[in-house]
Amino acid sequence: MRRDVFQAIADPTRRAILSMVAEQPLNVNTVSENFDVSRAAIYKHMKILIECGLIDVKQQGRERYAEAKLQKLxxxxxxxxxxxxxxxxxxxxxxxxxxxxxxxxxxxxxxx
Amino acid sequence: MRRDVFQAIADPTRRAILSMVAEQPLNVNTVSENFDVSRAAIYKHMKILIECGLIDVKQQGRERYAEAKLQKLxxxxxxxxxxxxxxxxxxxxxxxxxxxxxxxxxxxxxxx
DNA sequence: ATTAAATGAAACCTTTTGGTTTCACAAATG
DNA sequence: CATTTGTGAAACCAAAAGGTTTCATTTAAT
Incomplete structure (x- = not known):
């Protein structure tokens, strides 16, 4: 896993996720509703963003809200x-x- | 082939090539001497940079000098x-x- | 207590990526 | 002319990327 910021933003889907999450924290389901790939695929993209520090997750009950952390940019x-x-x-x-x-x-x- | 700028700069080798070529136009051989992968591998990286418009090639005899064209950045x-x-x-x-x-x-x- | 919802992760598959070796060809040089 | 040098491209390969379906688990809702 290379997982640096340059590679993270190379994928258009991940950039789109970032732009959604930059406006307000969202959970995986809500994010994935805006794409035509599976929730699992979106989850994997979000995991990469988490691993390279571009988003942060706050648990709230059974939901997990992803929040943009754009300093790494x-x-x-x-x-x-x-x-x-x-x-x-x-x-x-x-x-x-x-x-x-x-x-x-x-x-x-x-x-x- | 996706070949957009975001993807082009995602690879660290390509970023290194860009930084070399930004100083002065260089041919494939000279560039590849500075890396420990084959000339063919470097050639492929440079081809990607050419295809997305980040470098430009000027032929001079049998040599081809790659010149940085950074507007796309x-x-x-x-x-x-x-x-x-x-x-x-x-x-x-x-x-x-x-x-x-x-x-x-x-x-x-x-x-x- | 059951059922539904939200999630994380595994198993699997296909395409892309980054690399190799090899070959052909054009231009410079002895 | 024969040979070396610089280059582009093909054939091939392993690993990574991006996707899928499926399953287990935890929390909320009926």
Whole structure:
């Protein structure tokens, strides 16, 4: 079992579960009603999220409510941030280019 | 083949390849020298990175240089950002709590 | 006391993943 | 020209991932 955050969020179903649980704590049955796979499949996904610390479970009678614990996502965030400059630089120069185009167009109009 | 960015960065080897290639364009052989798996295995990882748009290949004679194209990471960044408040809120209140503790300790000292 | 509901886990199956060795081919070099 | 080098891709393999059905257990409800 690798079970790191990067691998946990790689699966779209697990991301969907996270987004549901981030709004409010939910039990396995309620979560699984929103998917077209079996409860057991959803349970396994949730187990992975638990094991890597992205959700936490509070027992209440016979039900267990899963609560999002998103601090671990900061690990992914940190990794991403080191590369942010790479794509933002590109966007900045595109923006500058578009700005330049706009200015030139204005000048053209002015000279008509 | 699912081949989305989330899945691409789930593998630690692929993240390592990305970090190498982000510094400078490198060919498959050079990249694979830095790992203890076969060139073919590294080639497959790089193919996945190419297919999901995280790297780009420029041919130069018989060599092909892989260049990082990290814009696609913004997809992951966007996803992460929507949850940032969740873990930052927690950190903020911890910070506030520690600050309060410190203040109280100072008051205690003053009253000695 | 029975029955129903919510859960965890096992047994099993298929597809995907990450790896290997091997081969073919194009480009550089002696 | 013959050989080495860099590459892409195929054939194959073991393990992991994602799914299923089934069963046992605990708690709630009739």
């Amino acid at each position: 900061s690990e992914v965030n940190d990794w991403i941030q080191q590369y942010k400059q790479f794509w933002e630089a590109k966007l900045d120069s595109l923006e500058a280019y578009l700005e330049k185009l706009k200015t030139e167009r204005n000048n053209d109009n002015r000279n008509k | 913004s997809e992951v960044n966007d996803w992460i950002q929507q949850y940032k408040q969740f873990w930052e809120a927690k950190l903020d209140s911890l910070e506030a709590y520690l600050e309060k503790l410190k203040t109280e300790r100072n008051n205690d000292n003053r009253n000695k």
